[in-house]
Amino acid sequence: MAVSKKKIILIRNMASFWIFGLCNNYAYFTMLSAAVDIIGKQQHKEKNDTENYCLKVIIESHCSSISTGAVLLADIIPMLLITIICPFFIQKIPFGIRHGIVCTLQVVCYLIVAYSTSTAMSLTGVVFASMGTGLGAITYIPLSSHFPRSMLSIWSSGTGGAGIIGSLAYAGLTEPHFANLSPETTCLIMLIVPVIFAVTYWFLMVIPDTVHQVRLFEPRTWLVTDPDLSTASSTEEIHPHVTSEVDWSVEDTKAGKLEPTDSSESGFVKQRKLSFKEQLLLIMLMTKYTLPPAIVFAAEYLINQGLTELIYFDCSHGFYLSTNSQYRWYQVLYQLGGFFSRSSINIYKLPFWATILLPMLQIINAVFFTFGAVYFFVPHIWIIFILILYEGLLGGSSYANSYDKIHHEVAPDVREFCLSAAGMSDVVGVVVAGFAAIPLHNFVCNQQKYHIH
Template identity: 25%
Template sequence: MDIRNWIGLFVLGTINNLPYVIVTSAASTIADSFGKKNLIGLVFGANVALSAIVKTINGAFLLNVPYGARFIANAVLMLIGLFGVAYAPSFWFSLVCIVFVGASAAFGENVALGYLRLFPSKMVNAWSSGTGMAGVLGSLLYITFGCVVGAGGDNQDKLRHLIQYAFLLTSPAVALYLVSYFFIIKCPKTVPAVPQVQEEKEPMLGDSSTIQDEEEFPSVDVKESSFRRIFRCLKLVLWMALNLSAVYLFEYIAQGCAAKVRPKSEYNVGCPELYAGLSLCYQAGVFVSRSSVQMFQIRKVHILSILQFINMMLWLIDVHYKFLPVSILPSLMIYVGLLGGASYVNIFYLLLHDDKYPDKDRELCINITALFITFGIIGGTAVETLLFSTALKND
């Protein structure tokens, strides 16, 4: 059962994040294919534009909706994004479709992390390892398609063909996404198929129905308003959430620097280009660290945030001064991925494992924390766009 569920959750994580990663890896190509090279930041921004909204909707309104219905809805979002980007007639239409891709990844992440509360806490390693594999697989697919199509030059038709191949050939994976949830994973706990509303009443001593209700609906507390419950859970997870947001902010700025870290005249523009290669290095680091929680756990997650901040500063300085040899940039980008992935998997492991977070509030705590990922990504994208439009514009 554990092996079967591990495989299913791994596949679920891989496919959930795969379209998102392909957008990230292809951001430069997408912008170039429409002659909008200086608007690469908008591609990253579109990828997270609705993330906070869909995560809030899931956490505030959909926790009693069956998981199956939410996974099906997410598969539909994923397909809209994939086909839309593949056949986008303009840059702006492409951005709208990328919004669907990003919304799918964000919504699916929150649904899956909440679903994990029904499994042993170390099963978070299966999901997180899958999301890490999505990064490696997405980057490799993009680089492979780039080599086959011959992208890397300035021919916009070739670039558009690359985008079509990458996104259309990813779309069949959505079927595997649903197969994983409905046929591979076997949930160890019973989830009520139809949500019910409890009436407010005082529990009677020895009333077994009250105990049963609390077990079936762990997220409902009749003595506490929804707002007070959300605020209480926010205070519980704030330290973890802020650290996760900070790590994402710092690593997204560092990743953005990879697009400007060297002019094309200083490296081979062919197969692959430097940006795609560094993106693969980053994703490899994420995969390794997101697969590590079963071997060791890190409780002092703020250390990872501090190290990632130092990383970000190093990359920003190098964009301007170009003092680092190109040969060590891949290793540094792997390090960026290692820190980001370690922060992610250890924080969610603690949320699923630590007794500090009540079982009845665990899914809400996870949803609140995951929402801060979006805040970090949006912040990183905004800072990156601002810097590349002002202080680092000509670097």
């Protein structure tokens, strides 16, 4: 039996959004997996036994002079600036132009890191990766509002896939027991990712009529004009058959109402043209959705970039992995947990009370890893592997459920802005973790001298 044209379009768009999530976050996660190699350039180190082989016995602290939190900051601060500033005007820029910029930034990122001659140059490449990921997040998540709701969960799954595939690819290609390629060669191989990214948007995805189309030789199409946005106070004036989920009148916004009064699935609703004051009020109203993931991300990135590099094992207790390899495989398992939980949103959605519980569980994890890094009481690396997998599950669940609730519970005519602005929450959490990771790294390193025997 022949597959209908409608079903083919749906499959193509589902595949497109999964690839969007994968490719958009791929460079970001690859840079985090490469953090120990980038920091190695800071110390002008040649490859040594600590990097290539496991430690037969641990008799001293193996601390780098600078935390991998420095890489995290380079990987997140540009993203923070983009997610804070751009949502207020990004609707004027067509999705196609944004996509081209994202792909270009990724190409520049890989080339700079591959050919860098210093840590400063490498960190510049990381900044370009961060800019591309941040711009992508406020592009493809709002783009999903033009498609069925399932596209957002598919994007979320793709971002989880970026973590596991990116970290696994980097670990496998650089692992001495496997491909044993240099970090530079590995980055050049990664250039295939932005190529796939570009092809997906312009050739695989079926772009709906509601998305503004850019025509290369018609400059007037290079910006989204005001007639493409609604200035109405109710979506009923634009699409009578669609009732807005929330009455976003000024009075209701001031009163702090965010609960839907009616729900409809029938098509895309033209987006409201919001004033700056209305945008700020919407951001404040979304705090109950965005604060929990911000705390979760702060705790988990404090673990990943401030503590896990300081938890290492000797040959007999570390599966005969070098200290650098142990760090890379920590990243792989963290991303594996994130992938599973981000992909499960269509199977099971957490109730609101559970999303409040996730930050507390992640903070407990951070406390455990801090004591583990100082006192070295964990007997074998497999325990750390399991805990890092669990940490990834918590982080992915918080991310996926946060965006899912925003997509389902805010008004259709402001959904695109809300989904763009929600990206601030996890980025702010990661920035806090990046700044906290550096002094925490120094504190733990100082304490390890008294507890390693």
